[in-house]
Amino acid sequence: MHETALMTNLLAIVERAARDGGGGAVRVVHARIGEFAGVNVDALRFAFEALSPGTAAAGGRLECEIVPLRLRCRSCGADGPSSEFVLACGACGSTDMEIVGGREMEVDYILTDDEPPESGAGR
Amino acid sequence: MHEIRVGEDLRDRNREIAAENREHLRAHGIVALNVMSAPGAGKTSLLVRSIPLLAARHAVGVIEGDIQTTTDAERVAALGVPVYQIQTGGVCHLDAAMVHSALHRLDLDAIDLLIVENVGNLVCPAEFDLGEDARIMLLSVSEGDDKPKKYPLMFHEAQLLVLNKIDLLPHVVFDLEKARRESREIQPALDIIELSCATGEGIDRFTDWIDRFVEKARGR
Numbered sequence: 001m002h003e004t005a006l007m008t009n010l011l012a013i014v015e016r017a018a019r020d021g022g023g024g025a026v027r028v029v030h031a032r033i034g035e036f037a038g039v040n041v042d043a044l045r046f047a048f049e050a051l052s053p054g055t056a057a058a059g060g061r062l063e064c065e066i067v068p069l070r071l072r073c074r075s076c077g078a079d080g081p082s083s084e085f086v087l088a089c090g091a092c093g094s095t096d097m098e099i100v101g102g103r104e105m106e107v108d109y110i111l112t113d114d115e116p117p118e119s120g121a122g123r
Numbered sequence: 124m125h126e127i128r129v130g131e132d133l134r135d136r137n138r139e140i141a142a143e144n145r146e147h148l149r150a151h152g153i154v155a156l157n158v159m160s161a162p163g164a165g166k167t168s169l170l171v172r173s174i175p176l177l178a179a180r181h182a183v184g185v186i187e188g189d190i191q192t193t194t195d196a197e198r199v200a201a202l203g204v205p206v207y208q209i210q211t212g213g214v215c216h217l218d219a220a221m222v223h224s225a226l227h228r229l230d231l232d233a234i235d236l237l238i239v240e241n242v243g244n245l246v247c248p249a250e251f252d253l254g255e256d257a258r259i260m261l262l263s264v265s266e267g268d269d270k271p272k273k274y275p276l277m278f279h280e281a282q283l284l285v286l287n288k289i290d291l292l293p294h295v296v297f298d299l300e301k302a303r304r305e306s307r308e309i310q311p312a313l314d315i316i317e318l319s320c321a322t323g324e325g326i327d328r329f330t331d332w333i334d335r336f337v338e339k340a341r342g343r
Contacts, residue, residue, distance in 0.1 A: 002215055002247050009133040021127035036276055038246045085275035086308040095311035103276070105250070107129040114125045 003040060006105065007047035013107045015056040024112035026060040034067045034104040036085065041066070065108070070101030137251055140219035144226065144254025151231040153184075154340045155239060156333070157217075157253050159277060160261035161270075162243030165287040167195045168320035169261060169329070170238060174202045176330045177236065181337065184234035186225045188217040188242045195240065205229055216247035219254055236337060249276035256340050263288040264297040271306040278309045283316065283332055290319040 010031065018026050029048075033039050041064045048062040071087065072079040075094035087097040132138075148155050158166050170185065177183050185206040187196045196208035207225045209217060222239060229237075239255060241248045260281035262270055265288055271278045278284065284306050286299070303315055316332060318325025 005214060005218075006133045009136060012136075013129060013131045013133070017127050017129045017131075022125065024125055027124060038250055038276060085272070085279070087279075087311055088308060099279075103250075105133040107131050107133070109126055109128050109130075111124050111126055 003043040003047045004051070006039065007044065007051050010048075010107060011051060011055045011057055014060075014110055017107070017110055018056040018112055021110070021112060022114075023116035024114055025117055026057045026110055026112050028061050028063060028111035029057055030063045030065065030108045030110065032065045032067050032104045032106050032108045034069075034102040036069055036099075036102045037105050039105055060110075067101050067104045069099070072098045072100045074098055134250060134252075137219045140223055141252035141254040144219055144223055145256075147226060148231075148237065148254060148256075151234070152341075153231060153235055153237050154337045155237040155253075155255040156336075157239045157241060157248075157255035157258045158261065159241045159248045159258060159281070160243060160263075161245045161266060164243070164261045164263040164266065165320045166240050166243070166261055167198055169285065169287065169318075169326075170240060171198055171202065172320050172323060172326045173330050173333075174199065174204055174238075176326065177333060178202070178204060180334060181236035182234050184229050184231075184237050186217075186222060186229070186237065186239045188221070188240055190214070190242060205233065211242060215242055215244045216251050217241050217253055218251045222253045236333070245270065245274040245277055249274075249280050257282040257336060259283045259285060261285045261287055262302070264291055264299075265295050267296075268298045268302040268305075271302060271309055275309045278306050278313070281310065281313060282336075283314045285329060286315065286317045287320055289317045289324065290322045 014029055045062055052058050069082050071082045073089035073094055074096040076092040078089055078091040088095050160166050174183055183204045185199045187208045189195055190211050193208045196206045199206045207228045209221050209225050258281045260277055307313055316328045318329055
């Protein structure tokens, strides 16, 4: 699996967002992971524990929101969750379907302290 | 507490590099194919069988991806085509940055068809764009006909599904019709070719597909 490589990207994104957002210590990292994204959330959490010390996310908590598969029909516009990975519209039968949810691997938001830590502290 | 909206994808950096690879390949007039499958499905055997036919019409170059060893590259190099081996050192898929480095090791003016053999894996390669023009998915009949349903993204991302080892069909439980049907439920536009790298049956159908694809890609 590739969760360690993904975590390196996640931590870089968090680092940049925290800095641009005022530099307060990061308390929560909220990630959205699609159920079909090929990411193992336990491995991702483990990678966070292992790799976050020494980064802007150190001491923060990783939250993983699992995003279910959602399909949209380009023919009739039907849009909804799908329990099965079958690209056929339940409403009109068209196979011109688009995956609109379930492949996410993203940092949705982070929560930080309002103020940056005292000079020399943190980081 | 202070909420900072981010909305950034962990694959954004990979996508940027993949876009650069794609541009770089286009500039050299190269059509690139990313061949993916589980370990042992026959990716290297398919290259060894088809490259002698393809080399008559295309200037073929190969990038081999493996976690370790250079045996695949040696098998392909024996055919007399340029090949570069990436050893990922434990990483389960190729990413765009690895292919980017490999492109600098190949003489791109001497190639017009680049075949990238991904690391054998049915999960991770699906999410990593390398800058290719098409993905080819290989499934051998000995792996079972349930694989499309179990690993849908790999099949969804492919333009061509190659069902390999059809010479084994009398000896394994594999419902060809079911595999075809369920693969197309996952990717309705999928082309499907059945062949055997062991006997050579159907290899010409595979090379014909590549010829047609290359022609179409160049006409773009």
